[in-house]
Amino acid sequence: MALVGALLGTIVGVLPGLGPTSAIAILIPLTSVLPPTPAIIMMAGIFYGAMYGGSTTAILLNIPGEVASVPTCLDGYPLAQQGKGGPALGIAAIGSFMAGTLGVVGLTFFAPFLADQALKFGPPEYFGLMILAMTVMVGLSGGSLLKSLMMGCTGYFLSLAGIGPASGFPRFNYGTVALYGGVELISVVIGIFAIAEVLIGLEESRTAVAMQKIGSVYPSLKDLKMSFRPMVRGTGVGFFLGLLPGCAPAVTTFLAYDLEKKASLHPERFGQGAMEGVAAPESANNATSQAGFIPLMALGIPASPPLAVLLGGLMIYGLQPGPLLFKDHPSFVWAVIASMFIGNALLLVLNLPLVGLWARLTAIPYAIMGPVIMVICIVGAFTVNNNLNDVFVCLVFGIIGYLMRKYEWPAVPLILCFILGPLLERGLIESLAISGGSVLIFFQRGISLGLLIAAGILLFLSIKLMKRTERRVKEEEGSSVPQKGEFGS
Amino acid sequence: MPGFLKRMSGQHAAGFIFILLGVLSLAESFRLRPLRMRDAVGDDTFPLILGVVLLSLGILKTFVVKAPAKRVSFPRGKVAGKILGSMATLFAYWACLAYLGYVVSTFLGSGVLFKLFGEYRWRTCLVASTLLTTSLYIIFIRFLKMPFPIGILGF
Numbered sequence: 001m002a003l004v005g006a007l008l009g010t011i012v013g014v015l016p017g018l019g020p021t022s023a024i025a026i027l028i029p030l031t032s033v034l035p036p037t038p039a040i041i042m043m044a045g046i047f048y049g050a051m052y053g054g055s056t057t058a059i060l061l062n063i064p065g066e067v068a069s070v071p072t073c074l075d076g077y078p079l080a081q082q083g084k085g086g087p088a089l090g091i092a093a094i095g096s097f098m099a100g101t102l103g104v105v106g107l108t109f110f111a112p113f114l115a116d117q118a119l120k121f122g123p124p125e126y127f128g129l130m131i132l133a134m135t136v137m138v139g140l141s142g143g144s145l146l147k148s149l150m151m152g153c154t155g156y157f158l159s160l161a162g163i164g165p166a167s168g169f170p171r172f173n174y175g176t177v178a179l180y181g182g183v184e185l186i187s188v189v190i191g192i193f194a195i196a197e198v199l200i201g202l203e204e205s206r207t208a209v210a211m212q213k214i215g216s217v218y219p220s221l222k223d224l225k226m227s228f229r230p231m232v233r234g235t236g237v238g239f240f241l242g243l244l245p246g247c248a249p250a251v252t253t254f255l256a257y258d259l260e261k262k263a264s265l266h267p268e269r270f271g272q273g274a275m276e277g278v279a280a281p282e283s284a285n286n287a288t289s290q291a292g293f294i295p296l297m298a299l300g301i302p303a304s305p306p307l308a309v310l311l312g313g314l315m316i317y318g319l320q321p322g323p324l325l326f327k328d329h330p331s332f333v334w335a336v337i338a339s340m341f342i343g344n345a346l347l348l349v350l351n352l353p354l355v356g357l358w359a360r361l362t363a364i365p366y367a368i369m370g371p372v373i374m375v376i377c378i379v380g381a382f383t384v385n386n387n388l389n390d391v392f393v394c395l396v397f398g399i400i401g402y403l404m405r406k407y408e409w410p411a412v413p414l415i416l417c418f419i420l421g422p423l424l425e426r427g428l429i430e431s432l433a434i435s436g437g438s439v440l441i442f443f444q445r446g447i448s449l450g451l452l453i454a455a456g457i458l459l460f461l462s463i464k465l466m467k468r469t470e471r472r473v474k475e476e477e478g479s480s481v482p483q484k485g486e487f488g489s
Numbered sequence: 490m491p492g493f494l495k496r497m498s499g500q501h502a503a504g505f506i507f508i509l510l511g512v513l514s515l516a517e518s519f520r521l522r523p524l525r526m527r528d529a530v531g532d533d534t535f536p537l538i539l540g541v542v543l544l545s546l547g548i549l550k551t552f553v554v555k556a557p558a559k560r561v562s563f564p565r566g567k568v569a570g571k572i573l574g575s576m577a578t579l580f581a582y583w584a585c586l587a588y589l590g591y592v593v594s595t596f597l598g599s600g601v602l603f604k605l606f607g608e609y610r611w612r613t614c615l616v617a618s619t620l621l622t623t624s625l626y627i628i629f630i631r632f633l634k635m636p637f638p639i640g641i642l643g644f
Binding site for chain 2: 391
């Protein structure tokens with residue numbers, strides 16, 4: 001059941017627009033014919049299979065299968081263009097396995113304790129965490145802090161459209177029914193990354209995605225050695241932040257990527273095809289998925305939308321997650337935990353042999369791949385909400401993404417702040433509502449104060465690192481303009 | 490063309506866009522203010538902060554920061570035609586989805602894209618678009634049971 005679930009989840013996760021939430025929701029009926037324990041094992045397999053699947057198109061085609069795969073595109077796609085798509089996929093698979101395994105160990109030994117700690121996070125702490133996450137913007141600015149800030153603000157602006165969190169009244173919709181639900185993030189991501197990339201490929205008259213000969217399709221020992229510490233760090237970031245309800249993999253993957261860039265002796269390599277830039281976010285992604293099971297099983301709190309759907313699946317079978325689940329149904333809990341370990345191992349066994357096959361996709365002529373990617377983008381954007389308006393958004397942002405590439409405006413701050421905007425606003429509003437409007441609440445609570453101080457330190461370090469990188473690049477290339485990655489990262 | 494428009498660079502244009510976004514955000518904040526349910530904060534709080542920041546950054550970009558020396562060049566001729574043609578095809582594909590349905594729109598749209606990208610013969614393009622449409626139909630409609638538009642043709 002774990003194998004079937006992981007396989008189905010990977011296949012669906014590869015399709016852009018269909019993330020883990022959709023994958024579980026679509027495939028739940030398939031599990032209805034099974035008894036509870038195998039059904040839940042299969043659903044769990046679908047979940048982390050889908051989390052991994054999103055990285056395949058992110059690396060090979062620059063189409064993030066889900067928002068959490070966006071950081072993987074930043075270095076994964078340049079690696080594919082250099083003919084190293086295979087090793088990148090291999091590192092993603094190995095990183096996911098390692099993170100998943102360590103996550104299962106954490107779940108096994110520390111579930112109730114860690115779940116209690118996560119409960120100490122309230123709105124001020126979430127606000128502090130989002131401010132900390134915002135500092136990532138500086139590290140991903142590609143040399144122009146002003147442009148990064150402006151794109152970040154644009155991301156916040158886009159996230160405001162929809163229903164206001166405090167009053168329930170629509171805002172920024174200008175009388176348009178289509179905007180009542182806000183702007184769909186995955187449509188924006190597909191447009192800015194995938195459609196824009198194809199237009200750039202057309203402009204450059206590319207013959208194939210891989211512009212260099214495809215080398216070995218498996219990671220070398222050097223790749224593995226280089227990626228080991230990023231995998232461990234990514235796992236740590238993803239696991240501990242993944243314990244917090246509402247802290248989605250989309251947030252942890254960006255943080256893991258930025259942390260890796262800061263920890264690197266050559267941060268200028270990031271965005272140009274650094275293997276660490278794939279290892280860290282992919283590990284964080286899977287670690288967050290695993291960690292999300294801890295508040296789900298121990299407290300009955302789903303940490304993210306896919307887990308909310310999974311919770312629904314559990315309740316269909318009469319299982320009520322929470323503190324009593326471990327006591328009343330221990331065999332079920334341990335069966336699920338054991339299946340996670342087996343499922344992670346199976347994901348690796350399943351995907352590593354396929355890595356060579358996937359990598360060969362990058363050698364297909366661009367005249368064929370370009371139209372295929374564009375059509376898949378349209379289909380992917382539609383499948384998010386079965387709404388043609390999302391397709392329109394995708395196309396508009398495809399044009400905007402193309403112009404951003406031409407004028408070297410970084411896209412990652414826009415995406416990051418689009419994700420963080422609603423969380424930041426909710427944290428701010430709820431915190432100020434609790435304190436009656438006093439901002440001192442953020443400084444009176446230990447965890448919140450600690451996070452804000454950490455954000456200040458990280459901001460200082462990020463600016464310093466950015467200046468140091470600029471200086472180093474100028475020295476190495478003797479030019480007056482800093483080298484920028486494809487998306488200013 | 491007015492002189493100032495000729496002298497306007499991409500940077501200035503971008504700055505004006507952000508000034509406009511800032512104004513929009515502030516306008517929405519003022520509209521939402523009376524709807525506030527609590528005294529301290531409401532749905533207008535964030536747009537107000539954001540509007541001020543966007544306006545400031547837009548003014549900075551337009552009037553303070555020096556424009557980069559590097560000029561951006563856009564493709565011309567055949568390449569420009571392909572890019573514009575591709576986007577026009579995609580918009581037409583989107584428009585046709587509701588009326589012609591997913592299958593016919595995908596078949597036609599992908600066929601035109603193959604022609605634009607690869608300059609293949611129409612016969613080759615139609616074979617490729619048939620293969621692509623069939624594959625996507627099997628994956629999304631048969632296997633995943635996604636409800637795609639069927640249009641006026643009923644399939």
